[in-house]
Amino acid sequence: MIRVLLAEDQAMVRGALVSLLGLEPDIEVVGEAASGPEAVAVAREARPDVALLDIEMPGGDGITAAAMIREEVPDCKIVILTTFGRPGYLRRAMEAGAVAFLVKDRPASELAAAVRRVRRGERVIDPDLAAAALSAGPNPLSPRECDVLAAAADGSTVGDIAGRLHLSEGTVRNYLSSAIHKTHARNRIEAVRRARSQGWL
Amino acid sequence: MIRVLLAEDQAMVRGALVSLLGLEPDIEVVGEAASGPEAVAVAREARPDVALLDIEMPGGDGITAAAMIREEVPDCKIVILTTFGRPGYLRRAMEAGAVAFLVKDRPASELAAAVRRVRRGERVIDPDLAAAALSAGPNPLSPRECDVLAAAADGSTVGDIAGRLHLSEGTVRNYLSSAIHKTHARNRIEAVRRARSQGWL
DNA sequence: CGGCGGATCTGACAAATGTCACCGCCGATC
DNA sequence: GATCGGCGGTGACATTTGTCAGATCCGCCG
Helix, strand or coil: CEEEEEECCCHHHHHHHHHHHHCCCCEEEEEEECCHHHHHHHHHHHCCCEEEECCCCCCCCHHHHHHHHHHHCCCCEEEEEECCCCHHHHHHHHHCCCCEEEECCCCCHHHHHHHHHHHCCCCEECHHHHHHHHHHCCCCCCHHHHHHHHHHCCCCCHHHHHHHHCCCHHHHHHHHHHHHHHCCCCCHHHHHHHHHHHCCC | CEEEEEECCCHHHHHHHHHHHHCCCCEEEEEEECCHHHHHHHHHHHCCCEEEECCCCCCCCHHHHHHHHHHHCCCCEEEEEECCCCHHHHHHHHHCCCCEEEECCCCCHHHHHHHHHHHCCCCEECHHHHHHHHHHCCCCCCHHHHHHHHHHCCCCCHHHHHHHHCCCHHHHHHHHHHHHHHCCCCCHHHHHHHHHHHCCC
16 A cells, blocks of 8 residues: 655645545555645654645745655655646756656546556656756756846836845846846846746746 | 536646546536637537536636537536636626636535536535625726736737737837726736736736 | 717826946855 | 855946827717
């Protein structure tokens, strides 16, 4: 019996995935969580063999949860299960110690298959996505550029961002300008979109 | 036996929901679709009692699919199943003839319950969301303002938008300005976010 | 018929944004 | 010890964006 933890914020999807895994005779869902921190707490208690983690969750993402579970329950294999197959997500997931990366638009049958494969010690990664992640290279944005770009994403003005990050307005403009350059964008909106689509934010 | 059609673009989620509905002895999934147009085609063939439609799907959204299914299979009850409980979505869904509106972060048990209730002729709508939709009022943006705002969402400049919509740059700026005003935003980025969160785009 | 509101446009203006050159300060690395 | 890259900053500048006051058409409604 493979003991599985499932972290996914949308309750209906989580329930549906549990029922999907419930069809498999050799898989047992021993814990559920709706956020990153909750996943870590449940993993500590339930000590699952495999943790299925969504990335986009409110209040703590699945990747940082992955790293923490890796520390606390070293034998637990981490599978990232996400809506968006972004190169940067894959890269960060691997760095956080994940052994599999599944996108939700793959057929449902691949979920149980992936759980079994990671339990046998294999890795499960979409070859196309792996190629994209490697060819795209690492995140070119410096940490501060990421901060500023993320702060700009919601429509804040330069003044707002400067206040929030305790920077001068000129500095904010400089970081935005260099982020725009590095993402080959023409303005901050495009820069945000490009960075998001690469999983850099 | 209640015959159900399920339209949802993410294959894994779709499969999981099918398995969830499969647990119910009185519900049978008689068709699946991954896009709006496909849902209409499958509905025409399978003639389901209930159609479960996601809104956000590539290549034709669930709301226009709802209206078309309503015409072609008048006895089929439409249930909208969506990630985002946006007031504008609910309003448009109702106008398109939907009888239920479910958000995916409700518990999984509510799905089968909703299917049974609509089959009995009831409507299923979250009271909080209904209140939000009514108190927010209808979309204040004129059709053209929506077009321009939507075109601005991806980081296009005024010039790009003018070219794409065959307008003068001044007109584009005027529409953006009035959209910014109507959404109580300070710039186009905030306007896009506000309009999105209301389901106006 | 007259008025209203939407769509389209113009021109002018103020404010915000993006770019560039250049400054100093650190910590790491060759 | 020198160099390089990241961080933080300044000031000047061009461009873009947002605002406002008008203007013309058109269709609809009382």
